[in-house]
Structures are given as structure tokens and as C-alpha cells.
Amino acid sequence: MxxxxxxxxxxxxxxxxxxxxxxxxxxxxxxxxxxxxxxxxxxxxxxxxxxxxxxxxxxxxxxxxxxxxGLYHRILKEIEVPLLTAALAATRGNQIRAADLLGLNRNTLRKKIRDLDIQVYRSGN
Known part of the structure; x- marks a missing residue:
């Protein structure tokens, strides 16, 4: 299902x-x-x-x-979700560190997280 x-x-x-x-x-x-x-x-x-x-x-x-x-945007969207998810997982949900890892502005990352409906789980050190 x-x-x-x-x-x-x-x-x-x-x-x-x-x-x-x-x-x-x-x-x-x-x-x-x-x-x-x-x-x-x-x-x-x-x-x-x-x-x-x-x-x-x-x-x-x-x-x-x-x-x-619309192929370009469909493919980018498909690639962005696992890329952003991996960066967030590697930084334990720290969006500032994930943005730095990706070479993005933190506000750009936050907008992409919202737009792509990515769940962010912040974990402790």
C-alpha cells in the first residue's frame, strides 16, 4: 500500500x-x-x-x-529531495550546517525544505 x-x-x-x-x-x-x-x-x-x-x-x-x-524541473526536484535529506541527516538536522555543506544560503535551504515538504528531524550531539 x-x-x-x-x-x-x-x-x-x-x-x-x-x-x-x-x-x-x-x-x-x-x-x-x-x-x-x-x-x-x-x-x-x-x-x-x-x-x-x-x-x-x-x-x-x-x-x-x-x-x-517540464523535464528539467521534474528531474531537479527528484534529485533535490534525497540530496537535501542526506545533508540534513549528516548534520543531524542542523539547517545552517546543511546549507554550508551544500553551498547554499540558509534561507534558500529553508525555502527548498518548505517547497519540497521535507521533514527535518533535529537530533542532539
Whole structure:
């Protein structure tokens, strides 16, 4: 049930159009592309390679091989959430330190946290 809920949220966030086609859903449900070495975890070491593999798989999920407009912001949003979450976890929820780690202004980080609805859990030292 949780996976279905996550899929619905992901689709709503990534595809602003009124109708989401079956091919879009199939593309989101498809397993990650395996790299040429046959090891799916190989690309994790290379972010550029992982993104390239993801985009290739993503594009192929559309009838004409081209996703709907707004791809740039959908992909950035998808990358920002785990990036900001990891920075916040590494700094135990300290937003000033997380902003410094990311090279962002603290107010920019706080706005992104709000806009992306990221939960911040502050823990002690």
C-alpha cells in the first residue's frame, strides 16, 4: 500500500499534465537499467552514469521517445529531495550546517525544505 501511495505522490509531483498515461506509469514502474557490466550497482558510483541510464529508460517510456515539457524541473526536484535529506541527516538536522555543506544560503535551504515538504528531524550531539 505504501508503494502505491509513493507512486501516486511521485506521479503528481513529476507530471503536471491533467492526464497521466499508462506509458508514463509503466516507465515509472520499470526496473532500473542495468549497466553494461551487468551490475546494477555499478552506476551508483558514477552519478552522471546513473542519471544518464535513468533518463534513457525514462525517455524510452514515451511513445515518441520524448517526455512532456517540464523535464528539467521534474528531474531537479527528484534529485533535490534525497540530496537535501542526506545533508540534513549528516548534520543531524542542523539547517545552517546543511546549507554550508551544500553551498547554499540558509534561507534558500529553508525555502527548498518548505517547497519540497521535507521533514527535518533535529537530533542532539
Amino acid at each position: 505504501r508503494e502505491l501511495e509513493n507512486l501516486a505522490r511521485r506521479l503528481a509531483a513529476l507530471y503536471p499534465q491533467d492526464v497521466i498515461t499508462g506509458s508514463v506509469i509503466d516507465g515509472e514502474l520499470a526496473p532500473p537499467a542495468v549497466t553494461s557490466g551487468g551490475n546494477a550497482h555499478h552506476s551508483i558510483d558514477n552519478l552522471g552514469g546513473a542519471v544518464e541510464a535513468y533518463l534513457s529508460s525514462h525517455f524510452s517510456g514515451f511513445p515518441n521517445g520524448v517526455p512532456p515539457p
